[in-house]
Amino acid sequence: MNTTEIKILLEKYYEGRTNLEEECQMKAYLLSPKADPQFAAEARMFGHLAKAKQETLPTAVKEKILHRLQHTTVLPYYRTRQFWYYATGIAATLLILFTIAISFYQQPAGKDSLAGTNYTRAEAQAAVLQTQQALAYVGTKFTQGTKPLKELDKLQNTQVRMQKLGKLHRNVKTINHNMDKASESLKEVEKLSKFKIVVN
C-alpha cells in the first residue's frame, strides 16, 4: 500500500465513509515500521486505539460474573414481581366489585325494614299518614286565619274614595283661584271705566 492510497483512504476515513475492511488495512499500514512519517499523528492515534482495545475486564470480575451466571436461575413467571403486581391489582378490583354487588343485592331475611333505619315499612306508612293529617290541619287553620284579612279590602275602598275627595278639593281650589283672578280683572276694568260693574 503506497502513500497515495493511504491518503485517499485517510480522506475517506475522516469523512466517515470507510468500511471496516479499509480501516483495518489502513491501521495495519500506519502501525507498521514502514509507515511514512507524514502520517505520524494518525499513527499515534491508531496506536492509542489499538492499545485501548487491549483493556479487559479483570479476571476476578470475570470469574464473579461466571459464578453469578451459574447460580442465577430464571424464575417462573408466577414467581416474578411483575406477576404479583398484576395479580394483586386484579384481586383488589375483584374484591371491590364483589363488595359493591353484595351491598346492592343483599336483603335482610324475615323483616321488612327500611335500609339504614330500624323502622318497619308499616311503621313508616303510619308516620306518613300522620304527617299528612297534621299538614291538612295546619292548612285549615291557615284558611281561617286569612278571613280577617278581607276587612282590609274595605279600608282599601275607603282609601280610594278619599283620593277622589282629594282631587275634588284640588279642583275647587283651582276654581276659587280662577274666580279671584277674574274679580281682580273686573276691578281693574272698573277703575278704568266710568260705570260700576256689578257681578252677581
Added chain:
Amino acid sequence: MTQQAFIDEVLPHQDKVYRLARNYLSNADSEDVAQEVMIRLWQKRAELSGYRSVPALAMVIARNLCLDRIKAKGYQNSSLNGISEPAHHQTPASALEAKDDTALALSIISQLPEQQRIIVHLRDVEEMEYEEIAAVVKMNVNTVRVNLSRARKTIRETMIKNYNYEYHGN
C-alpha cells in the same frame, strides 16, 4: 440458549461492555455495569435469538445503565451532555507534561462531546458497523457518520497541534 452457548457466544462481549462503561464511569462502577449487563442478558437469554446483534444489545443496555448511574449519583465530574473526564483519563495538562502519546490521545478523546466520544469508541476501538452504532446511540446512520467525521477531525487537528508543539519545543 444453554448456559454453555451463552458462555461461548455472549460472555466474550463483557470486555466490550466494560470498555464502553469506562468511557462514562470509574473502574469499580464499570465492573459493576459489566456484571449487571451480563446478568440481564442471561435472564433474557430466551429472547436473544430475536435480536440482530447481541453485542449491540449489550452496548445499549450498558450505555443505559451508565446514564442511569450518572443520573442517580450525580456522577463526579460528569454530565449527560458532555462527560468531561472519566476517572481513568488524565487531564490535558498532565498528559502534556508526561508527553505520553496514549495519555495525550486519551485526553483528547475524553474532551469530545459524549455522543462523539462513544461513536469513536464503538467504531475505532470496538470496530462495530455503522448500523449497530446507530442502534446503540439511537441515531440514524448518516448522523452517526457525521458525528464520527467531526470527532476524527477534531482528534487529528488536536494531535497535530500538540505534536508540532512538542516537536518545536524540543
